[in-house]
Amino acid sequence: MDNSFFNYLQRIELLAFFSGYPLIYTLIVFTAGNQRTKNNFISKRISLLPLGYALVGTLYLGLQLKNLYPNYSVENFKLTIQEPLLITWALLSILFWLPFFSKKLVISLIHSLVFFFFLLRDFFLQLSAKPGDRSMVRNSMKLYTDSLLLNLSAFVFIALLAFLFSFYNKQSRA
Amino acid sequence: MKLLSTKTLLILLVLISGYGYIASCTRDNELPPPPATTGPIINHGTNVHLPGSMTVGNSNEWKVDKAHSSVLWSTNYVGAAGLLTGRFNQFGVHDVTDAKMLNYVSAGQPLLDSSWAFYENEPAKTYFNGYVQINQSNTGEPGRDAGCNVSGMGTTAIVPGTQNLTVTNIARIKTTEVKFDPASNDYIVTVKFTWQGKLAAPLTQTIVGKLKYIPKATVQFGTAAGYDVFGLQFKFQFNCRDFGITSTSISDKIEIEVNVNLNNK
Numbered sequence: 001m002d003n004s005f006f007n008y009l010q011r012i013e014l015l016a017f018f019s020g021y022p023l024i025y026t027l028i029v030f031t032a033g034n035q036r037t038k039n040n041f042i043s044k045r046i047s048l049l050p051l052g053y054a055l056v057g058t059l060y061l062g063l064q065l066k067n068l069y070p071n072y073s074v075e076n077f078k079l080t081i082q083e084p085l086l087i088t089w090a091l092l093s094i095l096f097w098l099p100f101f102s103k104k105l106v107i108s109l110i111h112s113l114v115f116f117f118f119l120l121r122d123f124f125l126q127l128s129a130k131p132g133d134r135s136m137v138r139n140s141m142k143l144y145t146d147s148l149l150l151n152l153s154a155f156v157f158i159a160l161l162a163f164l165f166s167f168y169n170k171q172s173r174a
Numbered sequence: 175m176k177l178l179s180t181k182t183l184l185i186l187l188v189l190i191s192g193y194g195y196i197a198s199c200t201r202d203n204e205l206p207p208p209p210a211t212t213g214p215i216i217n218h219g220t221n222v223h224l225p226g227s228m229t230v231g232n233s234n235e236w237k238v239d240k241a242h243s244s245v246l247w248s249t250n251y252v253g254a255a256g257l258l259t260g261r262f263n264q265f266g267v268h269d270v271t272d273a274k275m276l277n278y279v280s281a282g283q284p285l286l287d288s289s290w291a292f293y294e295n296e297p298a299k300t301y302f303n304g305y306v307q308i309n310q311s312n313t314g315e316p317g318r319d320a321g322c323n324v325s326g327m328g329t330t331a332i333v334p335g336t337q338n339l340t341v342t343n344i345a346r347i348k349t350t351e352v353k354f355d356p357a358s359n360d361y362i363v364t365v366k367f368t369w370q371g372k373l374a375a376p377l378t379q380t381i382v383g384k385l386k387y388i389p390k391a392t393v394q395f396g397t398a399a400g401y402d403v404f405g406l407q408f409k410f411q412f413n414c415r416d417f418g419i420t421s422t423s424i425s426d427k428i429e430i431e432v433n434v435n436l437n438n439k
Binding site: 022023026027029030033116119120123126137138140141142144 | 180187191193195198
């Protein structure tokens, strides 16, 4: 077996972590910006979106470290990492913890769209596949669903943390 | 403008995601449909089997193949151990009326096995009458069969060349109702079971048993002409204590299994 299988495995990991972010992002930004569905809680926390994304990137880093455990040598890194460019790009999402990057919301969207294109690629491959062979798209959509849930959970988690933090600060001041 | 672009992107992403979910729908996870019924598969055919006058060579008239039929009994030894079993060497399918309860000088059964009819799909029309000669019980132990079995059952020993169909040596069954078994492909049969046993006079009990029909099939061996066969299996049980049997070697409950093979040769 060549390395293509391991490449595929690493791509589906990326798909599972990052592909759901664009939809979550646009949904929350749209909800926050729409006058009819304007919600103060969401509007105030929209700036936390990149932090949620950074949390997902951190979790992805944790997975990669777990995959490399216990050998963190360069040799093992070269053997294990089949998609170094993509993985490096994915790990850049950790930078959104920094206020410099997190202030620009749209950058996180652009960053995640790279992984969403993998999903689109699977759709095009499915279109050219023989009828009935939908297993690849089906698998991708399962991962996409997981990614949606993960990114939504990450945002909710960060929003709750921020809410508790501000609440604690208000209590401390009072 | 920002809202518009976000809205456009949202619509695009929703459409793409929606397409993905629809395209990926393989229904592999769908549970198979439940069976049409969880009950037994009951399928009664339309076979009708009648003995007619039992003319040899008439394929419309069915004959009991006694050589390949049997009447078996079983009971728990001393009422607590394994089965004690036996068979009746002489039996027949005939309605033995009081007038026919005689000693017949004959090597085989003196009465025609013609007292029956079987309608696979009309059980109300089905009936049969049968009998066994009690002293012809065969357990494979000659000492027991000709000894305590004879005295213990209130009958007399076998007289070679004679078929003893007298009242003390005959047990009879006569159907009163045959109906479909709702739980299987079989039939529920109610019979009147008559036996004197060790009583002063014959006792008749109403007993319910189960009849199984083994459907008609055609057989042919070698170059011989083919013929049809079918089978009937009737099972019931009774309490021998009701008939004055006091032997402690057998339990109260006696199970009877009648296997009758019939052909149209």
